[in-house]
Each structure stands twice: as C-alpha cells, then as structure tokens.
Amino acid sequence: MTTEAPTRPAQQFSPSRTQVRQPYPHFKVIVLDDDFNTFQHVTECLLKYIPGMTLPLARQLTVQVDAEGQAVVWVGPQEQAELYHQQLLREGLTMAPLEPA
Template sequence: MAIFAAVQTPEKVKDTVREIVRKPYPKYKVIVLNDDFNTFEHVSECLMKYIPNMTDDLAWELTNQIHFEGLAIVWVGPMEQAELYHAQLKQSGLTMAPLEAE
C-alpha cells in the first residue's frame, strides 16, 4: 500500500497561516444607583470598604454624583473583579445597576 503526502510550497503555507489578532478582555462597569433609603454615609463607607484604592474624597464625590445624577460608575475593570465588587455592594444594601461591558 502506498502512502502519498501532500507537500505544500512555502508560499502556500504562508497563505494558510492566519494572522493572530490580540484583543483585550472587555472591561465591566460597576454602577451604583440612587435610592431613597441609603444614607450618604452608608454609600460612602461601602465604596471605601469594597472598591480598591477608594479615597474618602472620591467616595464622597461619587456619592454626590449618585444622589444628584441618579447613578455613578464606581469601578471599571475585569469581569471577575467587577462581579465581586458588584455583589459586595449589593449585599451591603446599595441599589446596583446590572454590570455593563465597556
């Protein structure tokens, strides 16, 4: 029994190799919504407790934005971390929008 192998020339191999396209992972937004039952202090404390590198000044700025504009994006990053921060803030009683891809 004879076995025949197809041999491609370098030009044909080059044509069949696909270019690798690197795409960054999508980032997700953690968004807190305004409500009628959480106090400014509670919202600010939760942001400082659960969002990494959150400062007191930034927490108050975001809390004011939540109150006066109806929502604020409090963190943006990879999905797994976004899910964690979203769940922690929600468990603390904050009103959360669904995670959004950026």
C-alpha cells in the first residue's frame, strides 16, 4: 500500500492578484546657505560624503548654495539620502529637511 502526499489544486492566474512594483521613493538632499560655513568647507564635505562627486561639481554646487540660497546635492533612495543628510549635518552644514524627489 502506497501513501501519496495530498495534493493541492493549482492556483489559476488571476489579474487581480498581480503585484505592481512601486518604485523605491527617491529624496533630495539639499544644502542651505548660511553665514558661517566657508566655501572650502562646503566643497570638502560634498567631496567627502556624496558618492561620485567631483571637484568641479562640488565647487559649482557650493557657488549655487551661495548665490541661490540652496542646492540639491544628491537625489536617490530614501535610506541613502538620510545617511548623506546626517553626515553633512554632522559636519555643520545647514540642511533643508529631506524632500521627495
């Protein structure tokens, strides 16, 4: 006498059960102008903490912060944005709250 494991009927494909993947939310890291951080300090912080940052871009963003009062220095996934925001804040930069991109 053989015993077989009970089987379950196969589930049929149902369009209502299809999952739609939502894109991971992206956030902007924004540096604000202030009266106490020097151009050199802001540029060095951007180079140190923002991945892929180049010296010309860091300088351009620093000038934008000074001229316009703010600059978006990085856009990407929320967890990374939170990390870069905290690192720049810890270095003394004045930061805007994270904003959805």
